[in-house]
Amino acid sequence: MNKFVKILVIFLVAIQANAQELNATVTVNSDKVPGSNKQVFQTLERSITEFLNQKKWTNKNFKSQEKIQCNFTLTILEQEGSNNFTGNIQVQSSRPVYNSSYLTPIFNFKDNDFSFRYTEFENLQYNPNSFDSNLVSVITFYTYMVLGMDGDTFARNGGTEYYNSAENVMNQAQQSSYIGWNQNDNGVTRFRLITDILSGAFSNFRVAMYNYHLLGLDIMHNDKLESKEKISNSLKLLKTIYDRRPNAILVRVFMDAKSDEIVNIFSDGPRFETDKLKDDLIRMSPTNMSKWNSIN
Incomplete structure (x- = not known):
């Protein structure tokens, strides 16, 4: 590789690093799942981390200090077969307060109805025009919720475009049989969360x-x-x-x-x-x- 190509690669990597919006920490807790083979959960944790931090979620450029600090914690409670999992997910985010070192919490939500299929090393990709994976859809939905909540703290209704994207995730996922996406699902669901936040009543x-x-x-x-x-x-x-x-x-x-x-x-x-x-x-x-x- 010649010197010019090396410089170009470094430049492109730097642009990509500054382009992403999230500084996400992902934790997959599998303590409740019996068995000694935990490799699949470590792989899952890395895959979600890369999916969140390397994907371009918006058309805006975020400087490194502007990236949204967030945590995605998946707790796996059951494993059926080799690739069916049930548990919960908790999503937290924060943003800096102007002229201080303080990070104020913005979003803290626990979703208790989270089940998904995952095969180790599968590529996590989101297609806004179809439902392909409940794992990807749930992670994507909460990513847009994090972006929307953050946007609303900086501008009046500044998160609308991200909430609309979250609603689109929900609409595509309603064709699946997974709980949490539909009006008739009970409890504090993804459906209720995004429907209420986009409702004029709230x-x-x-x-x-x-x-x-x-x-x-x-x-x-x-x-x-x-x-x-x-x-x-x-x-x-x-x-x-x-x-x-x-x-x-x-x-x-x-x-x-x-x-x-x-x-x-x-x-x-x-x-x-x-x-x-x-x-x-x-x-x-x-x-x-x-x-x-x-x-x-």
Whole structure:
């Protein structure tokens, strides 16, 4: 290989490295699966990591410091035969807060209905026009959810194109027999998650995501009291969703990501009246009551 070709290869690799959007960490936990041959799970972990981090998911270029930090944790509970697996997947993502070293959690979602077929060393590829693999479809769906959630924190409705892509994944997957893609599936499903987030009835969730992060957290370095007011107003927007739909999945999604952070924000810094805020939080997320009561 001559010098020019070497330089060109290095240049192209550098472009590719800076083009991708995700800095994803993948963990495949197979502790519940009996047997000593764990090689297939190690291969699966590497394959998903490469799929997430090497694929170009958007038409935007992300600098290395702009890549979205996220975690995909697959817990395998059962293995049937050599290539059928059942378990759950938890997806978490975060983004930096302006002018700080703090990473704020954006998305924290656990999907308990995850089953798939996988043959070791198979190539993971996503085709937006067909359903080929539940493994690929689920991973792709949550990738677009991560991108959408992140986009909504930087611009008003900034995640719409990614949510539309997630909806397309769902539409293609509905032809399969896998649970989680269809309206009649029970529980907190992928169908409910993407349908609600694109519904006008829950538009205040996306407004709250924008106000909380860009108008609230991102000014924390400059004016902590104003930041608290913006964040408090964002939580009031969520309360309007709860008042109309107490079992709204998006309120739970928000609290699963943000409960610890909310406590830290309103327990530190300049004094802010929190009595009404605490009442609202207890109503919206009673499972976190002990956390809300610790706000002082």
